[in-house]
Each structure stands twice: as C-alpha cells, then as structure tokens.
Amino acid sequence: MWNKEFQCVGNETHLVYCPRISHVNQTCSHANDASVICSRFRLLNGSSECSGRVEIQVLGAWGTLCDSRWDLLDANVLCRQLDCGFAVSAPGGGYFGKGTGSVWTDTFHCKGTEPHLGHCPVTALGASQCSHDNDASVICSGRSESLRLLNGESRCDGRVEISLRGVWSRVLDDQWDMNDASVVCRQLQCGAAEKAYNPPKSERGTGPVGLRRVQCAGNETHLTLCDKSTSEAAQAGIAEDVGVVCSGSRQIRLVNGAGRCAGRVEIYYNGSWGTVCDDSWDLSDSNVVCKQLGCGHAINATVSAHYGQGSGPIWLDDVNCSGNESDLWACPSRVLGQHNCRLKEDAGVLCSGLFCECFCKGFNGVGRCLWRSL
Structure with missing residues (x-):
C-alpha cells in the first residue's frame, strides 16, 4: 500500500515527477484504493473546451467519428463524461472543420443517462469510407451548468441536484410544486414541466444539502434566482428530496x-x-x-x-x-x-x-462477425 500523497500540478509527463508528501501516522486499507477513468475522447476546434469536433483514440492514434449515427443522446453522454453539462446540439457535416486520420463508424446506442460512452452499447463497425466531410461534433452547455437530474430515464427527469461551490448537493423542499419544476426544466432546456414530486425513500440522495425550501414564481431563468434557504440557514423541518419530469423526457x-x-x-x-x-x-x-x-x-x-x-x-x-x-x-x-x-x-x-447482415472484419476479410442494420 503506497500511502504517499501526490501533489501534481497536472502537466507533468509522469507521476514520478510530481512532488510527494509522506504521512507516517496515516493508516490505509485496500478499501481506500485510488482509481482513475481515462477518456479516449476529445473535442477539437470549438470555441471552448466544451464544444468541437469529436475525436476518438484507437491504438494510440486519434481519428474522427462519422456523423451517420451520432445523435443527441450519444452527445449528451459525452458532454457529461467531459464534465461539460448537457448536449445542446450534435451537428454533423464537419461543422468544426475536417479532422485527420481514420474516420470511425462505431455506432453508440446511448439512452442519454449513462455517465460515460463506455457504458453505452456499441456496434463496432471500425474505420470506413466515410470522409472527413462527415465528421461528428457536439456543442455542450458548458461547465457553468449548475443543475442535474438523477435516477430518471433521461437527462430531463429525476431527482434534482445543484452544484454549489463545485460540490453536487441535494435540493430539499416540503412544498415543491410545478412553479419550481418549471424553472428546473427551463434551466436544463428540457421543455415544460409535467410533474413535480418527492422521490421515494429508495431514491433519496445521501450527499450534502445545497438548498432548502425553494419558492419560485415560475418565470425565473435559474433555480438560484428563486426565494430559497441555504442548508446552513435552515436545518430543521421535514423537507425531502425533490424531483421533476419535463416534457423533454x-x-x-x-x-x-x-x-x-x-x-x-x-x-x-x-x-x-x-x-x-x-x-x-x-x-x-x-x-x-x-x-x-x-x-x-x-x-x-x-x-x-x-x-x-x-x-x-x-x-x-x-x-x-x-x-x-x-x-x-x-x-x-x-x-x-x-x-x-x-x-x-x-x-x-x-x-x-x-433485419441485419453479418460481415467479417479482419485480415483478408476473416475475423470476428459484426452486425449492422440494413
């Protein structure tokens, strides 16, 4: 068990180049093992780090993704994966310019709620004749987005959480209504509110409380503009987690x-x-x-x-x-x-x-059998 604390800046080329601090008296078990998920996706040529041409790394080489089956649900997962909010659009046709290298036609079948594209079913069709004129792109809402909905069937329904000072926190209320839900749906660009509810006990959050007793008129653009009580100011009461269902779900x-x-x-x-x-x-x-x-x-x-x-x-x-x-x-x-x-x-x-067809991909056409729709 390595219990030294790394203090990396983030631009080091190797972990051994990061400063380290020893904690002599600290005890650690394998219940505290550190882990990391690395992304093989990136966005290039956009106006911010949360928009651009979608590129995928395969066997160490970067290539682009064909736009033929790339849609808003797939784009939404990539935005979440990159901590860039939600997908505003998923333009194709080389919207952010032509890439280089291979053009991959892998088809993702995302619901839109997955935390990572690696969690989506995928039809691996490999490189194709799709040209760089058809490179897929995404425009995400950006990292300023402060709301998210959890445990729903889409990004537009579920339990409400708000990011305050960089920490995702619960929203609690004992009088949560359609005016409040309307503000959440509008802020997330999810259409009109269809339902305001308190999730069952099995779906309640366990993290810190960000807001209590939100009272919206219904026309506010952000939930933080409604009359509210912070968790520090109001700890008493029987307020519960809140949820919404928007028409976009x-x-x-x-x-x-x-x-x-x-x-x-x-x-x-x-x-x-x-x-x-x-x-x-x-x-x-x-x-x-x-x-x-x-x-x-x-x-x-x-x-x-x-x-x-x-x-x-x-x-x-x-x-x-x-x-x-x-x-x-x-x-x-x-x-x-x-x-x-x-x-x-x-x-x-x-x-x-x-109805599908099977074709083989590999040396001289002999290899694993892949399926694709006609």
Whole structure:
C-alpha cells in the first residue's frame, strides 16, 4: 500500500515527477484504493473546451467519428463524461472543420443517462469510407451548468441536484410544486414541466444539502434566482428530496420483439412507461415510430397485443399519423392518458431495421462477425 500523497500540478509527463508528501501516522486499507477513468475522447476546434469536433483514440492514434449515427443522446453522454453539462446540439457535416486520420463508424446506442460512452452499447463497425466531410461534433452547455437530474430515464427527469461551490448537493423542499419544476426544466432546456414530486425513500440522495425550501414564481431563468434557504440557514423541518419530469423526457421504445426494432410500442411519459392502444393503428403510425427510433420503415403494424400485454398505463389512443411527423406524440390522438382500451389491445411495430447482415472484419476479410442494420 503506497500511502504517499501526490501533489501534481497536472502537466507533468509522469507521476514520478510530481512532488510527494509522506504521512507516517496515516493508516490505509485496500478499501481506500485510488482509481482513475481515462477518456479516449476529445473535442477539437470549438470555441471552448466544451464544444468541437469529436475525436476518438484507437491504438494510440486519434481519428474522427462519422456523423451517420451520432445523435443527441450519444452527445449528451459525452458532454457529461467531459464534465461539460448537457448536449445542446450534435451537428454533423464537419461543422468544426475536417479532422485527420481514420474516420470511425462505431455506432453508440446511448439512452442519454449513462455517465460515460463506455457504458453505452456499441456496434463496432471500425474505420470506413466515410470522409472527413462527415465528421461528428457536439456543442455542450458548458461547465457553468449548475443543475442535474438523477435516477430518471433521461437527462430531463429525476431527482434534482445543484452544484454549489463545485460540490453536487441535494435540493430539499416540503412544498415543491410545478412553479419550481418549471424553472428546473427551463434551466436544463428540457421543455415544460409535467410533474413535480418527492422521490421515494429508495431514491433519496445521501450527499450534502445545497438548498432548502425553494419558492419560485415560475418565470425565473435559474433555480438560484428563486426565494430559497441555504442548508446552513435552515436545518430543521421535514423537507425531502425533490424531483421533476419535463416534457423533454418523453421517449419511445419497442419491447418483447426480436430486437430493438420490433415489439410492443411503449412511451415514457409523466415518469412512467406505458402502452399505445391499437384503435386505428396502421402503417402510417408505425412508420413514425420506426423513423423516430432510427429503424427504417414499417413492415407491419400489429394489434391485439401481438407482442404481449404491457403492465403500465395506456398513454395513447386513436393515433392518426400522416407518416411525416417527427415523433409519435406529434400525431393527432386523444389527450395523453385518455382512452377506452384495455392492455389486450396494445399496439406493436415491425420495422425494416430488424433485419441485419453479418460481415467479417479482419485480415483478408476473416475475423470476428459484426452486425449492422440494413
């Protein structure tokens, strides 16, 4: 057990060049083992350290990432990984200039909540003919961002934490309401507030308390502009952790199919996954789902819980898409949550992206078998 304290400036080329201090009386066990996670990603040519062309290091050499499958969810994870807040946009087309070296077409399948791109499922397609005209980029909100949401299904729902003096801290309140939640959603660029709640005991935080009893009018641009009490000024009371669900948290997925591009249609709304009723469900509706998920076009629109019954609420009924909508909730339908259905009427989709081809990558085309969508 090495118990000397390193006092590195950060620009040393080797750890042995850092000053060290010995602590003779200090006892340490392997429960205190130090660790580090190194990033093989960087941003170049941006106006700040939190924007730029995405570059990836493979076998010691830096290259760029093809923008064909790079999206805002992947970009959001990279921003969090680099301590740069959240992703504002994920421009392609060499937005920050052309890089050099290989162009990698690895496809990340991030939910957007992962702490590191290494936690996302990835389809490793290797280097390709994608040119540097198609280099992927990201613009992050920056390190001044002071709020984050934890334990949700996206970056736009979950328990609220605030960074004060560089320390992430809890927000506690006994009268947390939609005015307060509206400010959080606006500050995080997550749309409108859909729900203000107190998380259950199992999801409460354990860190320091940053704010207590926040009282927002609802039009403030930042939570710190609301009337509030600091943790030092108000320690008494029964205030609890607070959470929000913003409209930007809405998601869609396919469940119980052979892959991510087939299955029962489920929507994440108001903090819960629910289903879609099959009344009027057709190929136009299914096409919107397939397009939204990056799964090609619809081959079949299934009804009568073809992929099994769900267990949550039924969120949509009488959906009537033209097929050109960007997402399912942009289609005409009943008000979210209103229906006259039962779970045995759950709608489903089979998309063309389910069908894949296998190719070999390696010496003379012989190597490991990789899959990619047609």
